[in-house]
Amino acid sequence: MNRVHLPDLPWEEQHSPARKFHSFCKNISLALGGIRNGGPWCGGHPFDLQLRRIPAGAAVCPFHSHLAQWELFLVQSGTGRVRAGAETHEVKTGEVFVHPPGESHQLTNPGPGDLEVLIVADNPELDGFHYPDSNKWGLRPIGKYFRLDEVGYFDGEETPLPDAPPYRPAGSPPAATLTPFSGRKIHPDTLPWDEWTSPKEKFRGAGKELSIALGAKRNTPTGLGGHPFDLELDRFAPGEAGCPFHSHAAQWELYLILSGRGHARAGGETHAVAAGDVFIHPPGEAHQIRAAIDSELTFLLIADNPPVDYWHYPDSNKWGLRAPRKFFRPAEVDYWDGEE
Numbered sequence: 424m425n426r427v428h429l430p431d432l433p434w435e436e437q438h439s440p441a442r443k444f445h446s447f448c449k450n451i452s453l454a455l456g457g458i459r460n461g462g463p464w465c466g467g468h469p470f471d472l473q474l475r476r477i478p479a480g481a482a483v484c485p486f487h488s489h490l491a492q493w494e495l496f497l498v499q500s501g502t503g504r505v506r507a508g509a510e511t512h513e514v515k516t517g518e519v520f521v522h523p524p525g526e527s528h529q530l531t532n533p534g535p536g537d538l539e540v541l542i543v544a545d546n547p548e549l550d551g552f553h554y555p556d557s558n559k560w561g562l563r564p565i566g567k568y569f570r571l572d573e574v575g576y577f578d579g580e581e582t583p584l585p586d587a588p589p590y591r592p593a594g595s596p597p598a599a600t601l602t603p604f605s606g607r608k609i610h611p612d613t614l615p616w617d618e619w620t621s622p623k624e625k626f627r628g629a630g631k632e633l634s635i636a637l638g639a640k641r642n643t644p645t646g647l648g649g650h651p652f653d654l655e656l657d658r659f660a661p662g663e664a665g666c667p668f669h670s671h672a673a674q675w676e677l678y679l680i681l682s683g684r685g686h687a688r689a690g691g692e693t694h695a696v697a698a699g700d701v702f703i704h705p706p707g708e709a710h711q712i713r714a715a716i717d718s719e720l721t722f723l724l725i726a727d728n729p730p731v732d733y734w735h736y737p738d739s740n741k742w743g744l745r746a747p748r749k750f751f752r753p754a755e756v757d758y759w760d761g762e763e
Contacts (some may be wrong), residue, residue, distance in 0.1 A: 424689035424710075426702035427454045429679070433579035434476065445481035449474040455677075455703050468703070469675050469698075469727035472653045473542045474499070479534030486529040487554045491547035495521045495637075496530065497723075501538035504531045507604035519606035521637050521650070525598050527555050533586045541679075543725055545651035602638055609636050611656055623744050628665035631656040642745060644730040659685070663720075664713035669736045669743075670706070673729035678712060683720040686713050707738050708729060739757040 432454055434447040451472040453459060461467035477483055486506055496519065503514045506529040507522065514520060514530075522528045532538035552561040561568040575589030611631050620627035633654040635641055652657030659665060668688060678687070684697045688711040689704065696702070696712075704710040714720035734743040743750045 424687060424692065424694055424704070424708075425455050425586065426687075426694065426696070426700055427451065429474065429699045429701055432474075438481075443482065444484050445478055446483050447476040447600070451555040451679075451701050455701065460546065462548060464548055467546060468677075469546055469651075469729075470677070470725060471542075471544045471546055472677060472679075472725065475540050475542055476542070477503070477530070477532040477538040479503075479532055479536060479538075482529055482531040484529070485554050486527055486556045487552050488527040489522075489524050490549075490551040490553075491524050492550050493521065493523055493545050493645075494528070494662050495519065495543040495634075495650075495652070495654060497541040497543075497654075499539040499541060501532065501536055503540070504530070504533050506531075508601070510604050510679075512604055512608065514608065517612060518608055518610045519633050519637065519654070520604070522607075523632075523650075525600065525660045526601055526604075527553070541723075543652060543654065545727070547651075558731065607637050609633065616658065625664075626666055627663050628657055628659045631660070642728070644728065649726055649728050653726045653728055655722075655726075657722055657724055658721045659712075659714035661714050661718055664711055664715045666711065667736050668709055668738050669734050670709040671704075671732055671734055673706050673732040675705055675727050676710070677725040679723040679725075681721045681723060684715040684718040685720040686715065687711075688713070709735070 429449065429451065430433075432449040432451065434449060436447050438445040450459075451474060452468050452470070455468070457471060458465060460465035462469055475483060482760070485512070496514075498514050498516050498518050500516050502516075505512045505514055505520065506527070508526055508528075530540065550563045554560070559568055559570050575583070576592055577590055611633060612632045614633075614636055616629040616631060618629045632641075633656060634650050634652070637650075639650040639653065640648040645651050657665065678696075678701065680696050680698050680700045682698050684695070687694045687696050687702060688709075690708055712720070712722070732745050736743070741750055741752050
């Protein structure tokens with residue numbers, strides 16, 4: 424199990440030449456083996472997790488939007504100011520908010536103290552950026568920034584006819600209207616704890632589904648109303664485990680322990696975990712987390728949202744499907760069985 428202890432990670436200072444944009448970063452995903460701006464297609468993780476500390480008077484980065492990337496912020500301490508499209512909002516300790524693709528956004532720290540935030544972003548294979556304040560664009564691959572000088576589709580391909588209007592192929596349908604930013608900002612304290620238990624209470628716990636509260640549809644791909652990652656706040660009483668030992672065929676899960684102590688079972692090993700520990704389970708690794716017998720355990724769970732997934736439960740030798748939601752033990756048959 425790949426694990427880091429958050430207080431042990433160094434702060435990396437990042438700033439623009441004149442320090443208008445200035446922050447200190449702990450890139451948790453890189454410390455866990457991720458690749459900067461690289462998803463599973465190149466050996467990276469499907470999401471990126473950073474802890475950012477922003478000095479008073481500074482902004483993390485310029486006002487910008489993404490063509491593909493989602494970003495979610497959880498304010499750890501301090502007070503910030505968010506530009507979101509044409510709106511400006513104050514955010515404070517504990518609040519969570521999300522920016523979907525197409526929304527220009529910027530986080531600044533009006534002071535007087537530091538502002539600290541956890542940032543979760545997905546890792547789309549292709550992405551582009553627009554900077555409204557400076558009227559420039561950027562593309563991740565190729566890593567270039569530019570201003571547009573619009574031309575016709577066939578410009579440079581053939582000699583244009585005199586007075587011919589520029590040809591423009593049909594574009595995509597307009598994007599759906601975004602929910603106002605105020606509808607994509609919550610404080611977890613305003614949400615009730617959702618308690619669950621198995622019939623004989625071997626598995627139990629309580630959680631707050633933060634992404635669902637921010638407007639995501641459960642277990643739904645992004646094009647149909649879901650988010651590319653799912654964020655939960657979970658709490659286990661001493662000795663509790665929330666679910667059986669299991670692995671995913673496609674889903675990744677990352678845990679950030681907020682308070683207490685527990686045990687993380689991963690493959691054939693069991694590890695003691697405590698506040699400040701962060702660890703990740705890739706697809707195929709069976710895992711389970713349990714609170715220590717003498718300690719409550721509270722943690723953030725971040726999972727990607729693959730469109731197709733299924734599960735294996737080694738302790739009971741069963742499998743499960745997300746859709747249709749069925750659980751079964753396989754009885755092996757020949758490929759052509761029942762066909763001829």
